[in-house]
Amino acid sequence: MKKFIIGLGVILLTQNLHAQTDFKYPFQNPSVAREKRVENLLSLLTAEEKIGLMMNSSKAVERLGIPAYDWWNEALHGVARAGKATVFPQAIAMAATWDVPEHLKTFEMISDEARAKYNQDLAENNVIKRYHGLSFWTPNINIFRDPRWGRGQETYGEDPYLTTQLGLAAVKGLQGDDPKYFKTHATAKHFAVHSGPEWNRHSYNATVSRRDLWETYLPAFEALVKEGNVREVMCAYNAFDGEPCCANNFLVTDILRTRWNFNGMVVSDCGAIYDFYEEKAHASHPNPETAVAAAVKHTTDVECGNSYKNLTQSLEKGLLKESELDTSLKRILTGWFELGMLDPKDANPWSKIPISVVESQEHRSQALKIAQKSMTLLKNQNQTLPLSKSIRKVAVVGPNADDGIMQLGNYNGTPSYTVTILEGIKKKIPNAEIIYERGCDLVDPSSKTSLYNSFLTEKNGANGMKVEFFNNNEFKDKPSAIVFNKRGINYNNSGGTQLAQGLNRENTSTKISGIFKSPIDGEVFLAPVASDGYSLYVDGKELLSRKGGNASKPTEVALKVEKNKEYSVELKHIQKGKQITIGFDIYRKYPLNFAAVREKVKDADAIIFAGGLSPNLEGEEMMVNAEGFKGGDKISIDLPKVQRDMLSELKKTGKPVIFVLSTGSALALEQDEKNYDALLCSWYSGQEGGNAVADVLFGDYNPAGRLPVTFYKTLAQLDLALTKNSADKQGFENYDMQGRTYRYMKESPLYAFGFGLSYSDFKYGKAKISTKKLKKAEGLNIEIPVTNQSKRDGEEVVQVYVKRDNDHDSPVKTLRAFKRINIAAGKTEIVKLEINPESFYFYDEKSGGLISKSGKYTLMYGGSSDNTALNIIEIEVK
Known part of the structure; x- marks a missing residue:
C-alpha cells in the first residue's frame, strides 16, 4: 500500500508540474478547439520537422516542447514487448470464445495496462520508449482464408461477421469511452486482402474478384472505420491488383478515404515502403524519393521504417508539395491531441490509472476465464x-x-x-x-533433452545466458542492451520488431555468453541458429564459424563433457541482412x-x-x-x-x-x-x-468454445475444391473464396466452423421471427428456444446463418448473428437475436459495392454451421 501511495504521489506531482495557465502557443492550450490547435502547430513546423513526425520513431521538436515518440506498440492479446504484462490467450483462441462482452472486458484491461505503463514512464523518465506508447497496432482483422497461413493465429478466424464483432469490441476496449480523450489508439490491420504466404509477402500481388473483395475481405475494415471509429489503419505489405497496398489508389484513396470517409491515420507495415523500390520486392518505383512521394500522395501518413527520411529529396525534386505533407500531418497531430499527449496530465482521466493494474489479480482471473471459454x-x-x-x-x-x-x-x-x-x-x-x-x-x-538450464550467466552467476546487443557490426562500445535470458535463446525481428529495446534494425551484432556446468558425462550437442555470419567458441576455441549462415538450417556440433565440469561458451553474431534470427540450445540427443x-x-x-x-x-x-x-x-x-x-x-x-x-x-x-x-x-x-x-x-x-475456423479432413480436400473453381491459380496463393472456408465449401469437413462439444446436451425448438417478408434495407428479429436437456449447467453458442437462394456465386451460408448464453440444467431459454439489414446485402456489379438484394433467402439456426445441426426458415426480401 505504501508503494502505491508513493507512486500515486509521483503521478500527482507530475500532473501539477505539467499544469499550466499561461501558454506560449495556442496549440498548448487544451481549451482551444482541436482543429485550431492542429492548424497552429502545423504552422510552426519546418518541413524537416514535419518529416521527422511522419516516421514511427517520431523525432522530438524541442523548441516547441514536443517529445520524441514511437507510434509502434503492440497489444494483440495483452500489451506486448513492454516487459511485464498479463498475457491472455492468443487472438484465435479469443475468437473461439464467441463471447463479445468478455472480449470487450479483456481489451479494457489491456488498455488499462497500456495506460499504466505510459503513465509510469512519464512520471519516472518523462520519456516514452517503443512499445510503451498509446498507439496500438491491433487488432488483426484479416480473414484466415487458408489454414496454411502462419499469422492466422493473430486473427479472429475465417468469417467476416465474427471478425467484425470481435474487432469492434477490441477497438472499443482499447479506445475507451471518454468524450474528449482516447484511452489508446487501435489499428485495423492489414488493409487489405492480406493473409499469406509469408515468404513472398514483400513481392506478392493479390488478385480477387470484386465480389470476394466486398463480401469477404472488406466488411470488417468497413465496420471498424464506420461503426468503431478506429483511429488508425495499417496498410499491408503485398500489392493488390498490381499496386502496393500502401500506395494503392483503389484501396486507400477511393475506398478508405473517399467512400468510407476515414479521417484517421494510415500507417505502413514495417518496411512496406522500402518494398516499393527494393529490387527483390515489388520494385514498383525506381528510387526512394519517388516511392515515399507515392505513399504520401496516397495518404500513408506514418511510415514504420526509415524510408520517409527521403521525403526531403522528394520535396527538393518537386515530386511532392509541402502542402501534401500537411495533409498527413493534420491527421498525425490530431492523434497527438486525441490521446492527450501534449496536454497537462490532470486534464486526462486516463492519466490516473496506476501501475498496480498490470497483471493484477483481476487481470489474471480474466486470463483464466478467457482461456476456459476458449x-x-x-x-x-x-x-x-x-x-x-x-x-x-x-x-x-x-x-x-x-x-x-x-x-x-x-x-x-x-x-x-x-x-x-x-x-x-x-x-x-x-x-x-x-x-x-x-x-x-x-x-x-x-x-532431444535440452540442457539449457545448466547455463550460468557467469561463473557463480544466475541461471541463463548473458546476451549483449550492439548497434554496430564490431561488438565495440557499450552494448545498447544487455539481457539475462533464463528461458532459452530465440530472437528474431520478424515484422520489423527490435531484438531488444534501443537496438537498431540494421548493422547490429550480438554476443551470447555463459558458463555451462555439465550435469552429465558423455556427449552433448551445441546448436546455433543464425541468419548471418557467426562464430561459436567453447573455452576460447572456435568450434563453428559461418560467413553467411542460414537460419533455416541450424548446425549442431558435438562436445564431449564431464559431469560438474564448467565450460565457457560464446556465440557471436554479425548482422548482414535485414532479417535477423538468432537461436542457441544445448542438448542430449538419442534415438526415439x-x-x-x-x-x-x-x-x-x-x-x-x-x-x-x-x-x-x-x-x-x-x-x-x-x-x-x-x-x-x-x-x-x-x-x-x-x-x-x-x-x-x-x-x-x-x-x-x-x-x-x-x-x-x-x-x-x-x-x-x-x-x-x-x-x-x-x-x-x-x-x-x-x-x-x-x-x-x-x-x-x-x-x-466453438471453432472460428474449419478443420478440413485433408489438405487435398481444400486444394481440390480450389482447383475445381480456379484453373489459373492453385493452392495457398489463390485468394479466390470459391471452395474455401465454410462459406464456400460444399464438401463435409472433419469439424465444421462453429462446432464444439459440451458436457451438457442442448435441444433447439421452433424459432419465431418478426416477419417472413422484408422490405429492402430492413432486418428482422428472431427468438430461438434452447433447452439444456442434461443435468449439468452449460453454455451454448446460438448461431444464425443466412443463405441467398438462387445465386450460385453467393456463399453456401454466412454467419449473421450469434450469442453465447448460459442455460441451467433442465431449463429453456428464449434467445433473442437481431438480424440486421446488412445481412441481406451482397455485391452489386453496377454499383460497385454491397446493396440490399431482393429475392428468397434461407435462414438457418443452430449450434454449428454443419447443415445437420441447423434448423431452416424460408424468408423473402422484396
Missing part, C-alpha cells in the same frame, strides 16, 4: 471426459505438456508466471501419480523409442498427449525449414509425423488417450482420429492455459 472440445468418444479427480494414475506425454513459451503465442508480453499443461494437471489432482514423458519433439524425428514410452505409461488409467504446433513453427516471416513448414507458414496441415507415430503407439496401450491440441491454426486430423478418444483444442492459451486445460479435463469447467 477451450474447444472436438471429440469425446464414450464420454471419456471429464476424468475423475480421484483417478489413481495419469500419464502426461508430449512436446507441449511442459512448454509455457508455446502457450504465449506470438506478439506476446512477458507474464510473471506461466502455468503449463503439466503443472495445471498436477495442481488439479495432487494425490494422483503423474507419469511425465516428453516422448517426442514437435517435428524432429530424434529425441516409442515402445519404451508406451511401456512406461501402459499402467496409467488415462493418457493425456499434449502436442500440436508452436509459435516457433508458425508465425510471421520466420526462417523455419522443418518438414511441413516454410517461412512461418505450413506446407502440410497434417499433424507432424513424429507426433502421429507417438499417438499411434500410445493407443496400443488400450487406455483412454486424450489429445490436448495446442495450435494457432486448423490441422487435418482425419488420419489420426482413430488414435485418440477425446480431442481438446486448447490453442495458444496464455499464461493461465494449464489451469484452464485441467479445469476442462477434470470437469471443473464445462467447455463451450
Whole structure:
C-alpha cells in the first residue's frame, strides 16, 4: 500500500508540474478547439520537422516542447514487448470464445495496462520508449482464408461477421469511452486482402474478384472505420491488383478515404515502403524519393521504417508539395491531441490509472476465464471426459505438456508466471501419480533433452545466458542492451520488431555468453541458429564459424563433457541482412523409442498427449525449414509425423488417450482420429492455459468454445475444391473464396466452423421471427428456444446463418448473428437475436459495392454451421 501511495504521489506531482495557465502557443492550450490547435502547430513546423513526425520513431521538436515518440506498440492479446504484462490467450483462441462482452472486458484491461505503463514512464523518465506508447497496432482483422497461413493465429478466424464483432469490441476496449480523450489508439490491420504466404509477402500481388473483395475481405475494415471509429489503419505489405497496398489508389484513396470517409491515420507495415523500390520486392518505383512521394500522395501518413527520411529529396525534386505533407500531418497531430499527449496530465482521466493494474489479480482471473471459454472440445468418444479427480494414475506425454513459451503465442508480453499443461494437471489432482514423458519433439524425428538450464550467466552467476546487443557490426562500445535470458535463446525481428529495446534494425551484432556446468558425462550437442555470419567458441576455441549462415538450417556440433565440469561458451553474431534470427540450445540427443514410452505409461488409467504446433513453427516471416513448414507458414496441415507415430503407439496401450491440441491454426486430423478418444483444442492459451486445460479435463469447467475456423479432413480436400473453381491459380496463393472456408465449401469437413462439444446436451425448438417478408434495407428479429436437456449447467453458442437462394456465386451460408448464453440444467431459454439489414446485402456489379438484394433467402439456426445441426426458415426480401 505504501508503494502505491508513493507512486500515486509521483503521478500527482507530475500532473501539477505539467499544469499550466499561461501558454506560449495556442496549440498548448487544451481549451482551444482541436482543429485550431492542429492548424497552429502545423504552422510552426519546418518541413524537416514535419518529416521527422511522419516516421514511427517520431523525432522530438524541442523548441516547441514536443517529445520524441514511437507510434509502434503492440497489444494483440495483452500489451506486448513492454516487459511485464498479463498475457491472455492468443487472438484465435479469443475468437473461439464467441463471447463479445468478455472480449470487450479483456481489451479494457489491456488498455488499462497500456495506460499504466505510459503513465509510469512519464512520471519516472518523462520519456516514452517503443512499445510503451498509446498507439496500438491491433487488432488483426484479416480473414484466415487458408489454414496454411502462419499469422492466422493473430486473427479472429475465417468469417467476416465474427471478425467484425470481435474487432469492434477490441477497438472499443482499447479506445475507451471518454468524450474528449482516447484511452489508446487501435489499428485495423492489414488493409487489405492480406493473409499469406509469408515468404513472398514483400513481392506478392493479390488478385480477387470484386465480389470476394466486398463480401469477404472488406466488411470488417468497413465496420471498424464506420461503426468503431478506429483511429488508425495499417496498410499491408503485398500489392493488390498490381499496386502496393500502401500506395494503392483503389484501396486507400477511393475506398478508405473517399467512400468510407476515414479521417484517421494510415500507417505502413514495417518496411512496406522500402518494398516499393527494393529490387527483390515489388520494385514498383525506381528510387526512394519517388516511392515515399507515392505513399504520401496516397495518404500513408506514418511510415514504420526509415524510408520517409527521403521525403526531403522528394520535396527538393518537386515530386511532392509541402502542402501534401500537411495533409498527413493534420491527421498525425490530431492523434497527438486525441490521446492527450501534449496536454497537462490532470486534464486526462486516463492519466490516473496506476501501475498496480498490470497483471493484477483481476487481470489474471480474466486470463483464466478467457482461456476456459476458449477451450474447444472436438471429440469425446464414450464420454471419456471429464476424468475423475480421484483417478489413481495419469500419464502426461508430449512436446507441449511442459512448454509455457508455446502457450504465449506470438506478439506476446512477458507474464510473471506461466502455468503449463503439466503443472495445471498436477495442481488439479495432487494425490494422483503423474507419469511425465516428453516422448517426442514437435517435428524432429530424434529425441532431444535440452540442457539449457545448466547455463550460468557467469561463473557463480544466475541461471541463463548473458546476451549483449550492439548497434554496430564490431561488438565495440557499450552494448545498447544487455539481457539475462533464463528461458532459452530465440530472437528474431520478424515484422520489423527490435531484438531488444534501443537496438537498431540494421548493422547490429550480438554476443551470447555463459558458463555451462555439465550435469552429465558423455556427449552433448551445441546448436546455433543464425541468419548471418557467426562464430561459436567453447573455452576460447572456435568450434563453428559461418560467413553467411542460414537460419533455416541450424548446425549442431558435438562436445564431449564431464559431469560438474564448467565450460565457457560464446556465440557471436554479425548482422548482414535485414532479417535477423538468432537461436542457441544445448542438448542430449538419442534415438526415439516409442515402445519404451508406451511401456512406461501402459499402467496409467488415462493418457493425456499434449502436442500440436508452436509459435516457433508458425508465425510471421520466420526462417523455419522443418518438414511441413516454410517461412512461418505450413506446407502440410497434417499433424507432424513424429507426433502421429507417438499417438499411434500410445493407443496400443488400450487406455483412454486424450489429445490436448495446442495450435494457432486448423490441422487435418482425419488420419489420426482413430488414435485418440477425446480431442481438446486448447490453442495458444496464455499464461493461465494449464489451469484452464485441467479445469476442462477434470470437469471443473464445462467447455463451450466453438471453432472460428474449419478443420478440413485433408489438405487435398481444400486444394481440390480450389482447383475445381480456379484453373489459373492453385493452392495457398489463390485468394479466390470459391471452395474455401465454410462459406464456400460444399464438401463435409472433419469439424465444421462453429462446432464444439459440451458436457451438457442442448435441444433447439421452433424459432419465431418478426416477419417472413422484408422490405429492402430492413432486418428482422428472431427468438430461438434452447433447452439444456442434461443435468449439468452449460453454455451454448446460438448461431444464425443466412443463405441467398438462387445465386450460385453467393456463399453456401454466412454467419449473421450469434450469442453465447448460459442455460441451467433442465431449463429453456428464449434467445433473442437481431438480424440486421446488412445481412441481406451482397455485391452489386453496377454499383460497385454491397446493396440490399431482393429475392428468397434461407435462414438457418443452430449450434454449428454443419447443415445437420441447423434448423431452416424460408424468408423473402422484396
